[in-house]
Amino acid sequence: MELGLSLGDASKPFGFMDKTREVAHNKGLGFCMGLSIGSNGREEDKEKREKESGKRVSVDPPVQLDLLPLAPVPRNPPSQQAFPWPSDNGSSEAGSSGQMGFPARGFDVNRLPVAEEADDGAAVSSSPNSAASSFQMDFCIYRSGNKRDSEAAGNDVEAERASSRASDEDENGITRKKLRLSKEQSAFLEESFKEHNTLNPKQKLALAKQLNLRPRQVEVWFQNRRARTKLKQTEVDCEYLKRCCETLTEENRRLHKELQELRALKTSNPFYMQLPATTLTMCPSCERVANTTTTTTTTTAADPTSKSNGFSLTRPRFYPFSHSQPNPHQSAAS
DNA sequence: TCGTCGCGAGCTATTACCTCA
DNA sequence: CGTGAGGTAATAGCTCGCGAC
Structure with missing residues (x-):
């Protein structure tokens, strides 16, 4: 399952959708979803009509969901x-x-x-x-x-x-x-x-x-069919956004907790946090420390498996947006 | 070039009917 | 057998784009 979310730029349909749709059709996998808020939809109508002559077009590009049956069609x-x-x-x-x-x-x-x-x-x-x-x-x-x-x-x-x-x-x-x-x-x-x-x-x-x-x-059938599709899209959108909200809430809660732990650690061990600021710079996509020093302490902190201080630097985080480029760290992170 | 009008198409909300548990 | 829920065909009203004038 691949999820994509875009807010604000309705003029750009999701590039990955085509690929995902292809995959879904070929392999019968899951569904893909894209969401864009902020379009009145009329521009897309125009485009659709222009393409209507025979090209396959998608309805309502700002909200693109592929809810086709999972079984190979x-x-x-x-x-x-x-x-x-x-x-x-x-x-x-x-x-x-x-x-x-x-x-x-x-x-x-x-x-x-x-x-x-x-x-x-x-x-x-x-x-x-x-x-x-x-x-x-x-x-x-x-x-x-x-x-x-x-x-x-x-x-x-x-x-x-x-x-x-x-x-x-x-x-x-x-x-x-x-x-x-x-x-x-x-x-x-x-x-x-x-x-x-x-x-x-x-x-x-x-x-x-x-x-x-x-x-x-x-x-009428096509009209109703489009309406049903859009309704399902909306339902899935809501579900997805709800999950996003829950995940982000959880993440926020965890970060607060982590911050409290760090503060407590700093209080109990004032020398521990005297590291160069760059030491804790993390790659936002792979959760790894992007810049390290040669100090022993830093090496320990950069080790994602390290639990020496009671918490790990590697924590699951939620990023609803997929990388536009392949994540160079992905294999290592996994 | 601009405004207006008519037409066609799509969308949304709603109704009405049908099926089934 | 009656009934309510859900699905869906059909309708009404609206907006928008486009071509003609």
């Missing part, structure tokens, strides 16, 4: 599903039907009646129940009142649910119905989100068509 799911837009490496083609890994034996989901599709221009081209539809995916029906589709999908459970809900369908259409996405749809959207956490209109339309959803549904 295949870049291409076992089903070899292909996203409806060209990937960064151009490996997937738009509308690559049959590569989704889902049986192409039916439809569909949450598909509104034809008349209802008109609210989103992109979804009006195909009849949701038509076998000749260009929609490739076989998603179980979860929408109330769409029993026929669900049965066609062969999913008895979903069909039952849809059937049971059909009875409470509000005929006047005022009641807002919950359109639960199928697992396949959610999984595909999730994979899409990993590729692009924002969608341009073309991607949205393509994804909607491939998933047999309305573009608005895809849009």
Whole structure:
């Protein structure tokens, strides 16, 4: 697990994030986190939109957390599903039907009646129940009142649910119905989100068509997904900062105690502390004395294992910031 | 060049529905 | 069977960027 914290300079995302993300993806390790406070986020929006044309961008750069599943996530799911837009490496083609890994034996989901599709221009081209539809995916029906589709999908459970809900369908259409996405749809959207956490209109339309959803549904899903991600980031941020606070409090308490011990030592042995000031200069990163003299006393003090005076110079300290350069003392310190 | 307007997109807060313990 | 909690799809309202004028 690698943690990084940055306060104040939101314009600079964490350089280590990319590397850590890579590691996390490749090895399924932990999570990484970066935090930056002080940005309004709009500049990042602009950048995102500029990159939206196909580049993978991260949402909300000032707060970057990688909370992806710890288990290795295949870049291409076992089903070899292909996203409806060209990937960064151009490996997937738009509308690559049959590569989704889902049986192409039916439809569909949450598909509104034809008349209802008109609210989103992109979804009006195909009849949701038509076998000749260009929609490739076989998603179980979860929408109330769409029993026929669900049965066609062969999913008895979903069909039952849809059937049971059909009875409470509000005929006047005022009641807002919950359109639960199928697992396949959610999984595909999730994979899409990993590729692009924002969608341009073309991607949205393509994804909607491939998933047999309305573009608005895809849009809402991504919106909610981003919100969930941000919420989790915030939770982890809070947890991390809480730990930082606890650690620093503990460190502060320990330093006070150490100071008292030193003062007591000085009082009892006034000659002990008559060392050159440089003797106690410590490397802030590795806790080792950086400048030593040749006196016997100093050598003793510089020895991190020395307990001759009842305390050690090596004490665990908490530094939330990682070294920008490799710590030359790290191997020795460990 | 600057101001205004319309539009599109994203974000946040909230609601409404659904599932499950 | 009723109920509350949690998850999530959907909505509303807002801000911001951008292009047209």
